[in-house]
Amino acid sequence: MTGDLLQLNMADLGLAYGLVLLSAALVRWQGYGGSGGLLRASLRMVVQLLAVGYLLEGVFALRHPLAVAAILAVMGLFALQVIGSRVQDKMPYFYRVMAGALLVGCGLVTWFFCVGVVGVEPWYEPRYLIPLAGMIVGNSMNGAALAAERLAVQIRRGGAEIEAALCLGASPRQAVAPLLGSSFRAAMIPATNTMAAMGIVALPGMMTGQILSGTAPIIAVRYQIAIMCAITGAVALTTLLILHIGYRSYFTADQRLKS
Amino acid sequence: MNAFELQHICRAIPGDEGPQSLLNDVTVCFEKGLLHALVGPSGGGKTSLLRLLNRLDAPDAGTVSYAGRDLGCWEPRRLRRTVAFVPQQPHIFPGTARDNLLFGLRFHPDIVPTDQQRLSELCALSQFPPDLLSKPAEKLSIGQQQRLVLARALCLEPEVLLLDEPGSALDRPTAEALGRSLRHLCRRSVTIILVSHDLEWVRNHADQVLFMEAGELKLQCPAAAFFNRGVEDRIGRFIAGQKEALHHDG
Ligand SMILES: Nc1ncnc2c1ncn2[C@@H]1O[C@H](COP(=O)(O)OP(=O)(O)O)[C@@H](O)[C@H]1O
Ligand SMILES: [Mg+2]
Numbered sequence: 001m002t003g004d005l006l007q008l009n010m011a012d013l014g015l016a017y018g019l020v021l022l023s024a025a026l027v028r029w030q031g032y033g034g035s036g037g038l039l040r041a042s043l044r045m046v047v048q049l050l051a052v053g054y055l056l057e058g059v060f061a062l063r064h065p066l067a068v069a070a071i072l073a074v075m076g077l078f079a080l081q082v083i084g085s086r087v088q089d090k091m092p093y094f095y096r097v098m099a100g101a102l103l104v105g106c107g108l109v110t111w112f113f114c115v116g117v118v119g120v121e122p123w124y125e126p127r128y129l130i131p132l133a134g135m136i137v138g139n140s141m142n143g144a145a146l147a148a149e150r151l152a153v154q155i156r157r158g159g160a161e162i163e164a165a166l167c168l169g170a171s172p173r174q175a176v177a178p179l180l181g182s183s184f185r186a187a188m189i190p191a192t193n194t195m196a197a198m199g200i201v202a203l204p205g206m207m208t209g210q211i212l213s214g215t216a217p218i219i220a221v222r223y224q225i226a227i228m229c230a231i232t233g234a235v236a237l238t239t240l241l242i243l244h245i246g247y248r249s250y251f252t253a254d255q256r257l258k259s
Numbered sequence: 260m261n262a263f264e265l266q267h268i269c270r271a272i273p274g275d276e277g278p279q280s281l282l283n284d285v286t287v288c289f290e291k292g293l294l295h296a297l298v299g300p301s302g303g304g305k306t307s308l309l310r311l312l313n314r315l316d317a318p319d320a321g322t323v324s325y326a327g328r329d330l331g332c333w334e335p336r337r338l339r340r341t342v343a344f345v346p347q348q349p350h351i352f353p354g355t356a357r358d359n360l361l362f363g364l365r366f367h368p369d370i371v372p373t374d375q376q377r378l379s380e381l382c383a384l385s386q387f388p389p390d391l392l393s394k395p396a397e398k399l400s401i402g403q404q405q406r407l408v409l410a411r412a413l414c415l416e417p418e419v420l421l422l423d424e425p426g427s428a429l430d431r432p433t434a435e436a437l438g439r440s441l442r443h444l445c446r447r448s449v450t451i452i453l454v455s456h457d458l459e460w461v462r463n464h465a466d467q468v469l470f471m472e473a474g475e476l477k478l479q480c481p482a483a484a485f486f487n488r489g490v491e492d493r494i495g496r497f498i499a500g501q502k503e504a505l506h507h508d509g
Binding site: 259 | 313345346
């Protein structure tokens with residue numbers, strides 16, 4: 001099917017890049033400033049994407065599980081770094097909790113999705129595994145950052161509420177239960193909103209890409225539905241893990257709230 | 260018999276200029292079934308001491324034991340149900356006053372459900388007006404919330420009550436009525452350890468008075484002896500100063 005796709009050569013890319021140059025020129029002519037930033041960002045985009053493209057070409061050609069694993073590891077580390085930069089108020093053992101939750105949450109869902117739902121053969125087939133894992137990790141990363149930030153803020157602000165429950169003989173788990181609920185809901189908002197807007201406000205990137213490369217729209221839609229379900233599952237699982245491991249780090253072994 | 264025994268308790272927290280000492284070598288016993296009043300200037304460590312007794316905080320050094328067992332040997336949830344702490348700022352959970360009063364029961368399926376008679380008894384003991392039970396709890400005044408939180412603690416039938424300034428938002432007659440309720444609990448061998456700034460109230464209701472200043476326990480004696488001291492030392496001047504403040508208030 002990919003045979004249907006019109007190839008883009010470097011001359012075509014140059015033509016497309018003309019649009020960026022035109023924008024920069026317009027900005028300059030109007031004296032708005034910032035045309036340099038625009039050009040730098042566009043060049044960075046080109047270099048980064050070309051590098052990823054060649055890297056993926058190599059990995060796809062290799063079709064070796066270790067090469068795929070290396071890509072997934074880089075993806076995971078990048079996600080951790082993004083989460084770390086977004087969350088101001090970090091819980092104790094922050095990176096360990098995040099890494100564990102992403103590994104288990106995204107790992108399980110990606111494996112289930114590739115092997116169980118799509119039926120990828122072999123399971124590490126990079127053409128499927130890498131983009132699917134990318135979407136799942138990317139979305140879970142957003143959920144994880146939201147959950148961790150929200151939990152930290154709520155526990156810090158909710159000290160009186162938590163101690164009031166502890167004083168009535170609640171376990172730490174019982175004392176934070178209401179806070180875990182609202183943190184979970186906050187973390188799920190982006191995934192929920194995306195699902196609600198899907199197909200109406202925006203045609204999702206993966207589906208658009210598949211259609212461009214010649215896939216029948218109905219097949220592309222099926223993929224999109226399946227990946228949305230996988231994303232929702234992964235975000236929920238990752239978030240639940242973060243909340244349920246994370247709250248413990250705010251308590252001591254003798255069930256006191258750390259000050 | 261002693262309910263609590265504290266030996267050489269020290270506790271400090273990290274401060275801007277090195278560790279800040281909250282409690283410094285406090286050794287004290289609290290006899291069972293008595294009403295003990297902690298008094299002294301603000302920042303003296305009274306609240307810090309109460310928080311150690313149900314393990315909301317842990318001491319850096321020294322030992323605390325309750326009923327002859329080191330606190331470390333108590334399961335924290337069991338201890339906190341037995342030794343109830345009512346903080347100065349009442350925390351209200353969502354729902355009506357009745358929901359709040361019964362809130363602790365959800366953590367203890369073994370406690371028999373509270374019937375109407377028990378509910379009235381809890382309201383009477385805590386001086387909480389029973390006709391407010393179906394009101395949303397966050398609509399109540401601070402004084403009413405304080406008493407509601409006391410009733411919520413009593414609902415779990417604790418052996419010890421730790422009360423941080425329970426009368427601070429109450430008018431004189433209500434505070435006096437609360438004092439009589441607490442005395443009634445003491446007769447049922449409940450041990451009460453409370454913080455108060457109202458020495459008149461302490462004189463009327465406390466068995467033992469403990470004077471704390473700068474994280475140290477300066478004096479522990481029966482209430483009568485405490486109030487018969489002269490004004491020759493700091494403690495005497497503290498008592499006199501409080502009386503004066505009372506008179507200035509009118
Ligand atoms: N968590 C805390 N953080 C900072 N300072 C504290 C904390 N807890 C207590 N303190 C300080 O410790 C001292 C003793 O406080 P506290 O026990 O509340 O005294 P009291 O109840 O007698 O007024 C005060 O100076 C108070 O500011
Ligand atoms: Mg205090």
